[in-house]
Amino acid sequence: MKDWPGLFDLAVVGGGNAALCAAITAAKAGASVLILEGAPRAYRGGNSRHTRNFRCMHQGPMFPLTGRYEEDEYLDDLMLVTKGKTDESLARLAIRSSEDCLPWMMDHGVRFQPSLSGTLSLSRTNAFFLGGGKALVNAYYNTAADLGIKIAYEAQVQHVHREGDRITHLEVVVAGQPLTVKARAFVLASGGFQADLDWLARAWGPAARNFLIRGTPYNRGVVLRDMLDQGAESVGDPTQCHAVAIDGRAPKYDGGIVTRLDCVPFSIVVNRDGDRFYDEGEDVWPKRYAIWGRLVAAQPDQVGYALIDSKSVDLFMPSVFPAVKADTIEGLAQEMGLDPKAVRRTVDLFNAACRPGPFHPTELDGLRTEGLKVPKTNWAWPLETPPFYGYQLRPGVTFTYLGLKVDARAQVHTPTGPIRNLWAAGEIMAGSILGQGYLAGFGMTIGTVFGRIAGKEAAAHVA
Amino acid sequence: MSLDLTPGAEARRQIEICNACRYCEGFCAVFPAMTRNKAFADGDLTQLANLCHNCRGCYYACQYTEPHEFALNIPAALAEVRVESWERLARPQAFARVFQTQGVAMAGLLVVALAWFFWALTLWRPETGAGFYAHLAHNTLVMIFLPAFVLPLALVALSVRDYWREVGGGRVRLAHLLRAFDQAARMKNLSGGHGEGCNFEEGDRFTHRRRIYHQLMMYGFLLCFAATASGTVMHYALGWEAPYPLLSLPKLFGVPGGLMMVAGALGLGVLKLRADPALGAARVWGGEMAFILLLGGVALTGLALYAATGTGLVGPLLATHLATVMVLFLLMPFSKMVHGFFRLAALVAEAGKGNPLRK
Numbered sequence: 004m005k006d007w008p009g010l011f012d013l014a015v016v017g018g019g020n021a022a023l024c025a026a027i028t029a030a031k032a033g034a035s036v037l038i039l040e041g042a043p044r045a046y047r048g049g050n051s052r053h054t055r056n057f058r059c060m061h062q063g064p065m066f067p068l069t070g071r072y073e074e075d076e077y078l079d080d081l082m083l084v085t086k087g088k089t090d091e092s093l094a095r096l097a098i099r100s101s102e103d104c105l106p107w108m109m110d111h112g113v114r115f116q117p118s119l120s121g122t123l124s125l126s127r128t129n130a131f132f133l134g135g136g137k138a139l140v141n142a143y144y145n146t147a148a149d150l151g152i153k154i155a156y157e158a159q160v161q162h163v164h165r166e167g168d169r170i171t172h173l174e175v176v177v178a179g180q181p182l183t184v185k186a187r188a189f190v191l192a193s194g195g196f197q198a199d200l201d202w203l204a205r206a207w208g209p210a211a212r213n214f215l216i217r218g219t220p221y222n223r224g225v226v227l228r229d230m231l232d233q234g235a236e237s238v239g240d241p242t243q244c245h246a247v248a249i250d251g252r253a254p255k256y257d258g259g260i261v262t263r264l265d266c267v268p269f270s271i272v273v274n275r276d277g278d279r280f281y282d283e284g285e286d287v288w289p290k291r292y293a294i295w296g297r298l299v300a301a302q303p304d305q306v307g308y309a310l311i312d313s314k315s316v317d318l319f320m321p322s323v324f325p326a327v328k329a330d331t332i333e334g335l336a337q338e339m340g341l342d343p344k345a346v347r348r349t350v351d352l353f354n355a356a357c358r359p360g361p362f363h364p365t366e367l368d369g370l371r372t373e374g375l376k377v378p379k380t381n382w383a384w385p386l387e388t389p390p391f392y393g394y395q396l397r398p399g400v401t402f403t404y405l406g407l408k409v410d411a412r413a414q415v416h417t418p419t420g421p422i423r424n425l426w427a428a429g430e431i432m433a434g435s436i437l438g439q440g441y442l443a444g445f446g447m448t449i450g451t452v453f454g455r456i457a458g459k460e461a462a463a464h465v466a
Numbered sequence: 467m468s469l470d471l472t473p474g475a476e477a478r479r480q481i482e483i484c485n486a487c488r489y490c491e492g493f494c495a496v497f498p499a500m501t502r503n504k505a506f507a508d509g510d511l512t513q514l515a516n517l518c519h520n521c522r523g524c525y526y527a528c529q530y531t532e533p534h535e536f537a538l539n540i541p542a543a544l545a546e547v548r549v550e551s552w553e554r555l556a557r558p559q560a561f562a563r564v565f566q567t568q569g570v571a572m573a574g575l576l577v578v579a580l581a582w583f584f585w586a587l588t589l590w591r592p593e594t595g596a597g598f599y600a601h602l603a604h605n606t607l608v609m610i611f612l613p614a615f616v617l618p619l620a621l622v623a624l625s626v627r628d629y630w631r632e633v634g635g636g637r638v639r640l641a642h643l644l645r646a647f648d649q650a651a652r653m654k655n656l657s658g659g660h661g662e663g664c665n666f667e668e669g670d671r672f673t674h675r676r677r678i679y680h681q682l683m684m685y686g687f688l689l690c691f692a693a694t695a696s697g698t699v700m701h702y703a704l705g706w707e708a709p710y711p712l713l714s715l716p717k718l719f720g721v722p723g724g725l726m727m728v729a730g731a732l733g734l735g736v737l738k739l740r741a742d743p744a745l746g747a748a749r750v751w752g753g754e755m756a757f758i759l760l761l762g763g764v765a766l767t768g769l770a771l772y773a774a775t776g777t778g779l780v781g782p783l784l785a786t787h788l789a790t791v792m793v794l795f796l797l798m799p800f801s802k803m804v805h806g807f808f809r810l811a812a813l814v815a816e817a818g819k820g821n822p823l824r825k
């Protein structure tokens with residue numbers, strides 16, 4: 004900090020993908036830049052360090068992407084998941100700009116690889132980072148350092164000080180010491196608020212305290228709250244968050260990708276009382292995994308139990324923790340803390356409703372139960388071949404939807420007009436485009452596109 | 467890393483996390499190989515460990531390294547299993563345990579060898595002979611070195627056979643050998659997958675240094691080996707005895723080979739000092755460093771011996787050079803030297819198993 008100038012051209016709040024894209028873009032345009040990353044160095048990079056790919060439009064094959072994926076198809080995919088809850092012009096901007104991101108990312112150190120094993124369905128639409136999101140974050144930090152960008156870790160921004168239509172300075176606590184940071188322009192890229200359980204509990208109800216947070220514990224929405232309190236315009240449903248069903252034994256925070264479970268389509272899923280509550284075979288897993296977070300969240304104690312028999316145990320990606328295993332259904336129920344009689348009854352009812360027919364794990368096989376209140380419409384194989392396996396499921400929160408409303412220049416607004424020297428990028432403004440649902444790889448696209456826009460606008464502002 | 471786990475159990479714990487993640491699939495051969503299994507037998511771990519080149523890419527790219535509770539450190543975990551496998555498959559195991567770990571042990575053996583050669587040189591000085599054969603007759607040399615080379619090599623062969631059994635290697639075809647030699651010749655697994663090198667000595671930045679120094683060492687060593695081999699042929703088949711002039715095969719191979727080895731040893735030594743010891747098998751750091759110095763010593767004394775031709779230094783330099791060579795040979799099954807044999811075996815076995823990602 005000794006070598007910091009008294010006034011930076013640009014101060015960037017956050018240290019994930021969006022922050023780094025903004026900082027690098029501005030520095031290359033000649034601005035002096037400071038990155039304020041709230042996390043310690045070992046945890047730098049927010050949720051970006053847990054990612055694996057971004058969704059990229061392209062008009063023809065372009066390493067590592069196959070085929071082509073054009074604007075309209077991309078937009079259709081987005082419309083489908085958001086059920087129309089999107090700002091179409093911002094969405095088109097993000098989609099169109101994504102094509103240009105790929106070469107930009109490579110120029111700044113990111114490397115790509117063909118889609119990972121088990122994700123072939125994404126090889127056309129999503130470009131995978133070689134080594135995953137942390138490798139991407141590392142590459143950007145190296146590029147930033149080479150560009151002379153100053154980087155402060157454990158630098159928690161507490162307050163963004165506004166006077167009229169301008170931001171004058173930030174109040175920051177750096178490694179426990181309060182500090183005022185002055186700059187001529189500011190970019191907010193500090194992610195969502197999903198790590199603040201109190202906030203989640205206020206929005207969702209006390210059940211939210213049983214949720215697991217898949218990403219960084221440092222995205223607590225402090226800056227978002229501060230801006231909302233100052234009347235910044237917001238977008239996105241404040242009561243909603245994106246949650247998937249993950250392994251109940253995952254750490255409270257930061258369990259990341261490995262805690263996901265892909266077993267549901269080949270299981271029956273029961274709740275605490277041993278009852279099934281939703282069609283496990285409704286669709287292929289990539290299309291359904293995002294609804295299971297909510298389904299489990301709605302069950303008593305926010306917990307579910309996926310039960311499998313040995314016929315199906317090798318049909319899905321390995322899990323990070325070994326499954327609970329037992330030779331009988333009752334034994335399995337016991338080990339998982341469930342009422343053996345209730346589970347036995349559910350399994351017997353289910354098995355009796357299964358019908359013979361061909362079973363195809365990789366396609367909708369139409370092998371369905373008959374006569375159940377909660378049917379299973381594909382992959383309905385009776386649970387009868389020991390040993391039996393079980394996983395506990397809990398809702399794992401990926402991100403929140405509430406954010407700052409921005410325009411096509413990534414500028415932040417109050418009801419009286421734009422704040423002249425303030426831009427936002429990434430998760431903190433993603434609600435502008437992603438009002439509901441989720442499209443794999445779109446979070447990083449939004450961060451990269453709007454990070455670059457914010458960096459460019461901020462640099463032009465101070466030039 | 468948890469201290470209460472054996473190397474195998476700790477590696478298994480970590481590999482099972484990777485297998486649910488797979489983000490590092492593009493770095494090297496280890497991660498694709500891992501996708502063949504859901505559970506990992508000891509032999510699977512031995513194979514994965516010997517495929518790993520300790521490039522450290524998967525450490526710096528991992529979102530689960532300490533202080534995260536998953537505490538991943540794949541380069542170290544695999545290094546521990548790897549060294550453990552070399553020790554366990556060596557015979558006698560006790561020798562490997564001592565020399566893999568302790569540079570001091572190697573230095574001690576060197577002192578003994580030095581003393582012995584100085585003594586032998588005064589004792590066995592021949593009546594006639596030119597060059598260094600004036601100090602030690604050719605036949606005496608062969609008598610000493612042939613068994614010192616062949617016996618350790620035989621021990622290595624037995625270890626590699628056991629390795630093959632343990633990892634379930636199949637029938638070897640020419641294509642597998644070609645593939646493995648090609649990968650070793652280019653050190654493909656140190657390329658980072660993107661061809662920009664590895665993360666050995668400069669944190670999360672990629673450099674080619676380790677690959678370059680390693681290749682200088684490896685090809686330098688092979689050239690020196692070729693020098694000795696061509697000298698042997700010339701001696702027996704052509705009746706042309708040492709000393710050889712600069713424009714002869716032994717010297718044309720030997721001098722550049724020796725220079726490459728010296729440069730390689732210097733480079734590898736410096737990189738090792740700069741690299742984070744916690745990302746390797748920390749307990750064998752001393753043994754590995756000693757091995758690098760020994761290789762450098764073999765080359766340096768060989769070059770010095772050549773430079774000193776005709777001077778009074780030939781005697782002591784010859785003793786020193788022969789002592790270093792002797793130690794290198796004797797320790798072949800018990801030092802880092804075995805890594806070459808195991809690494810090749812792992813690559814051949816992997817070629818035989820086929821690429822699991824292109825089923």
Ligand SMILES: Cc1cc2nc3c(=O)[nH]c(=O)nc-3n(C[C@H](O)[C@H](O)[C@H](O)COP(=O)(O)OP(=O)(O)OC[C@H]3O[C@@H](n4cnc5c(N)ncnc54)[C@H](O)[C@@H]3O)c2cc1C
Pocket residue numbers: 016017018019020021022039040041042047048049050051052053054055056057058158159160161192193194195217218219221222223224225226258259260400401402428429430431443444445446447448450
């Ligand atoms: C497990 C997991 C996997 C995912 N996989 C993908 C994927 O493959 N593809 C994809 O597109 N998206 C994925 N996402 C979503 C993706 O992570 C986000 O959309 C994206 O990372 C958002 O980037 P960002 O820069 O806005 O936020 P982040 O990367 O989360 O960065 C926010 C930064 O702000 C810092 N910060 C927070 N508060 C403060 C403060 N008060 N002061 C200073 N700094 C602060 C944090 O420390 C952090 O560095 C995944 C998310 C999770 C949880």
Ligand code: SF4
Pocket residue numbers: 134135483484485487488489490491524525527528529530538540
């Ligand atoms: S080292 Fe870490 S990032 Fe790489 S595959 Fe393993 S768990 Fe994933």
Ligand code: SF4
Pocket residue numbers: 490493494495496497517518519520521522523524525540541544655
């Ligand atoms: S250290 Fe390098 S070679 Fe070893 S497993 Fe990791 S990425 Fe592969």
